[in-house]
Amino acid sequence: MKTPRTEASRFGIRARLLTLLLPAVLALLALDSWNDHRALRTLVQDAYDQSMLESVTALQGSVSVAPDGSLRLDAPQVVQTMFDATHPRHKHVHVGLTPRPAAQGPATAPSRELTLMGETDLPAPPASAASASPVWYDSAWRGEPVRLVALRSEIADGRGQRFELLVQAAEGTGPRDQAQAGATRQALLRDARMVLVVVLLVWLGVTWSLRPLEALRRSVLASKGHALEPLDTRGVPHEVAPLVDAVNAHVASYRDLLDQQSQFLADASHQLRTPLAIMLTQAGVALREKDPEQLHQTLRAIVAQISRSRRLCEQLLSLAHASDTAPPADAPAVVDLNAVARDVVLQYLALAHEKDQDLGWTDAGPHGVPVLANGPELHEALANLVHNAIVYTPPGGRITVAASRRDGVGQAEVRDDGPGIAEARRAEVFERFRQGSTHSEKGPHGAGLGLAIARAYARRNGGDIVLANADADDADASGLRAILRLPRGAADPR
Secondary structure (H helix, E strand, C coil): CCCCCCHHHHCCHHHHHHHHHHHHHHHHHHHHHHHHHHHHHHHHHHHHHHHHHHHHHHHHHCEEECCCCCEEECCHHHHHHHHCCCCHHHEEEEEEEEECCCCCCCCCCCCCCEEEEECCCCCCCCCCCCCCCCEEEEEEECCEEEEEEEEEEEEECCCCCEEEEEEEEEEECHHHHHHHHHHHHHHHHHHHHHHHHHHHHHHHHHHHHHHHHHHHHHHHHHHCCCCCCCCCCCCCCCCCHHHHHHHHHHHHHHHHHHHHHHHHHHHHHHHHHHHHHHHHHHHHHHHHCCCHHHHHHHHHHHHHHHHHHHHHHHHHHHHHHHCCCCCCCCCCEEEEHHHHHHHHHHHHHHHHHHCCCEEEEECCCCCCCEEEECHHHHHHHHHHHHHHHHHHCCCCCEEEEEEEEECCEEEEEEEECCCCCCHHHCCHHHCCCCCCCCCCCCCCCCCCCHHHHHHHHHHHCCCEEEEEECCCCCCCCCCEEEEEEEEECCCCCC
């Protein structure tokens, strides 16, 4: 069965990289293309303008005084041929002379221009243009856009008559526009190739980088979940290695959890099989028994065995709940550890009296001992400690429960004068189905789950349980102290 992909999963690494890279690349290419376009436009304009300027300068230098004193244009065909070397249909010239009026005398009408060469109707240069420098301007001539240059100067003929010499060159803008358009097309094709190369490199780079992850995916699918082995991180990109390590850590914790569950089921089955076998044997004896008194004794033994089995089942359920790593449904709150200790003592007074034990509680004072914990779980943890003390303390013994505040934490202490536990064995008695007493049979002393349940609940609420000698000053004295420590609450719960 395939897991449906969400919309977010379709937006993969390739799409993310291209979404980030393409807009930036396109923006940079657009900016570069615009700068190149402007630079190319200036370059083309200067190249064509320089060719026109050389033509008008040559024409201006070709005007000379004839032997009869008039002005003439020498070698105009050579200059025209040079000017029309390329695109002759788009290039035009004009050379004209305009007589200057005398400096003194009455005002006369403007003189007509005498055309020495070329077209007579080219657009005139701006009137405000300086006469000594070339004048560049754009205009339209005979319905087509043209680029013009005009060069004005003053010249005199052989008789002293002064004239204004105007040399113009006009060129259609078509050839330069075509040259610029061709260069622009080449630049756009170059940019398009660059974008395609970027997309291809991103696609191939991501594919190459994800190839080890694809190999991991195939290995995980091939295992079909039967073997919870760590994923092989060889060849995985170092950016992805922390994710693979986290998956391996999760797999390891899950494998440990499965091992604990398997061990728990095996231990629970073993613990339940023995009392069931005993009850089956006792039931068979009861069926064959003729004496009513012996029958009653057998039935009472069966009832006692059922009671112990019921206690074992309740402890197994408590241990399963306490070992659950999921957060509790009820959020931790401020609980008075002193009040919980008092309630637990009241709950087990009857059981302690049956064994002729002195079970007592020491009040912590009017302010109590506020701790941050789940109330029912805290009660269960302390109840297991008290029950454990009652089971292992001999008749006539003394058990004291007290809550206090110490070193920034709240703690509840269960002190008894029983046989105690050797310091070398205090770590292992918190394991499941391990008993603190050296008694060889578990029947009278339970299944060895009390301390394991108590510690599991304590750690679930951010605390812990430690074991110590009943008398801190005398290591050889009998007795045991089970100390439940929890984080302090911020306020008095009452």
